[in-house]
Amino acid sequence: MTSCLITCKMGKTVADANVSELNALINEIVSLLGVKVTAEDKQEHLKGLVTLIKWIKRKYAHYTLEEIQLAYELLIARELDIAPFRAIDASYFSDTMAAYKRYRENNTELREVYRNQLHLPPANTExxxxxxxxxxxxxxxxxxxxxxxxxxxxxxxxxxxxxxxxxxxxxxxxxxxxxxxxxxxxxxxxxxxxxxxxxxxxxxxxxxxxxxxxxxxxxxxxxxxxxxxxxxxxxxxxxxxxxxxxx
Structure with missing residues (x-):
């Protein structure tokens, strides 16, 4: 867990990520959830992913890509307080991140990583x-x-x-x-x-x-x-x- 926490702390934020990196994150989430898309649903699925990326950039810009991936890994491992669904939309993404936030608040190491990453300005003064x-x-x-x-x-x-x-x-x-x-x-x-x-x-x-x-x-x-x-x-x-x- 320690190396994972260091990665989450040192990783790139959504705000600083480019399109390719955001697409790679979404593809990883799709893979973790086991979402399967038929040929006839592909266009609608891609439109949904574009909407989701816009939502993430607007509402979760301060999170690192690595922390979002960790949230979904914890979801799949049944360590969050919500059940994993094969859904890839803004609503379920928000549910997952809210559950991750609750998990983080009860995890001393993760809480410290988050505090250091988000609540300390560059001068390291709280x-x-x-x-x-x-x-x-x-x-x-x-x-x-x-x-x-x-x-x-x-x-x-x-x-x-x-x-x-x-x-x-x-x-x-x-x-x-x-x-x-x-x-x-x-x-x-x-x-x-x-x-x-x-x-x-x-x-x-x-x-x-x-x-x-x-x-x-x-x-x-x-x-x-x-x-x-x-x-x-x-x-x-x-x-x-x-x-x-x-x-």
Missing amino acids: KTQAEIAAQMEGYLAEALEVVRNGGEYPDTGNGLYDWLDKQGRIPYTNAEKYEFVKQAEPLVRANLTTDLANTSDQWTRRSLSALIKASMHNNADMAARVRAYAKYLAVNHYLKSLLNNAS
Whole structure:
């Protein structure tokens, strides 16, 4: 694991990668997942990969290529808290990276690599709390703008929600937060049902069918998906309340 961690720390970020390197990363993910594409589906598959690469460049620019590959290797090894599916799209990529983030936070070595790689500026001085707060306030302003324009803020990885909650700025009681969980569960199942309807791969269909039937109380994958979606609902509700109070 140590050599792998060093590679993740010293590797090239998505922001610095060229097209060939990004294509090689996606090909490796496709290979790891065992995605098979028929001749008639090839054009649609390639269009999906272009969309995915754009998504990765926009939302995951600070990750290294090696760390993204590690996330998928952990996924295939069943070491993350979600099940591997033969899906290669922005939604499942985000689910995988969010699960990897949770794994990383519970792994001392990986957490240290990530902290050193992302939270230390070139001078090797750690960001101050004021600098971190300023960065997060910037994300909050961006999120408010998205909602003001009629959109829903995706909050990939629940980063904004978690920061606001730690600051005591999410104004919901535990009972109110559980209401978001109850709202989230049928929506997650509905999304999985849509995914099931849109795939013909039998292995993926079996996995999705099992997950849809699973209880979130005894299935870590379902529980993680529902918690993440509940936070997404909660942060968007909070953002809308801020805008309503300001008007």
